[in-house]
Amino acid sequence: MDIKEIRTQRALSRTQIKLADFVINPYRGCEFGCKYCYSRENKNVKKRTEPWGSFLDVKIDAPFVLEKELRFKRPKCIMLGSTTECFQPREEEFKVTRALLEIIKSRNIPVVILTKSNLIEKYVDLLNYNPNNKIYFTFMFQDKAVKDILEKDTPELEKRIKAIKKLIENKIRVKIHVGPFIPFMEDLRKLFQFIPPGIKEVEIEVYNSKMGNFKEIVSLIKERISKEKSAALAKTYSSGKDYNNFCTFLRKEAQKINEDYNFKLNFIVPEFDSWYTDKIKYE
Numbered sequence: 001m002d003i004k005e006i007r008t009q010r011a012l013s014r015t016q017i018k019l020a021d022f023v024i025n026p027y028r029g030c031e032f033g034c035k036y037c038y039s040r041e042n043k044n045v046k047k048r049t050e051p052w053g054s055f056l057d058v059k060i061d062a063p064f065v066l067e068k069e070l071r072f073k074r075p076k077c078i079m080l081g082s083t084t085e086c087f088q089p090r091e092e093e094f095k096v097t098r099a100l101l102e103i104i105k106s107r108n109i110p111v112v113i114l115t116k117s118n119l120i121e122k123y124v125d126l127l128n129y130n131p132n133n134k135i136y137f138t139f140m141f142q143d144k145a146v147k148d149i150l151e152k153d154t155p156e157l158e159k160r161i162k163a164i165k166k167l168i169e170n171k172i173r174v175k176i177h178v179g180p181f182i183p184f185m186e187d188l189r190k191l192f193q194f195i196p197p198g199i200k201e202v203e204i205e206v207y208n209s210k211m212g213n214f215k216e217i218v219s220l221i222k223e224r225i226s227k228e229k230s231a232a233l234a235k236t237y238s239s240g241k242d243y244n245n246f247c248t249f250l251r252k253e254a255q256k257i258n259e260d261y262n263f264k265l266n267f268i269v270p271e272f273d274s275w276y277t278d279k280i281k282y283e
């Protein structure tokens, strides 16, 4: 892993994602290196040409820059981590996310955080200050064999469950994020059984092949999981009609499974073969 401490010109960036008006990414790159990660398509991330998952730029002065920016910017809500994982292992060493959260908490600005890391459980004292704070916790791959191929370095489901329970105990809102949902790679019925008590909201975000390293994913599945599943995945994304049929099927299937749970269920369905736009409806 190539790790560099870098200086940043800007901490707060405007975001099109409707969950917040500003986003902060404390790192560029990500130690977890998920095979499907969309962040590799981000123009700032592309400034590094090394393979995704092999580098990490630590924005070491981001807290200092944020302090300065907050003298003239008034965010209504800040999202942490749109192109990186704020709670990746090296956060224990550099503590950039921690320092940012201390500042955000001192101003009582609500935060929205996207994570799949159990390290967040060590941050509850920095997250329970505002009832509007919300954690979108990615929850996938109850089949370890699939996980080892698509995101082998991320925390196991058991560790995520423990962290989610701790957040809930501390009255921090958690929404389960099943995404990107790669067709034929997840058994939703089994996955739902692992969702911890206290969770009320679940969202399912369908995989975007344009952003998600599609060719490598299809080939990895073919070599290491199943030729049939790989062919079925390729077919699903071969035309808008196949893709829309799959999304309709998934929606019905999820709603049927949800009859046993009664979660507030939300779907995020990217348009076929397109980049993300501000039309995407997050809740």
Ligand code: SF4
Binding pocket: 030, 031, 032, 033, 034, 036, 037, 038, 039, 083, 084, 085, 116
């Ligand atoms: S944890 Fe998130 S940011 Fe990091 S590689 Fe995986 S999907 Fe990308």
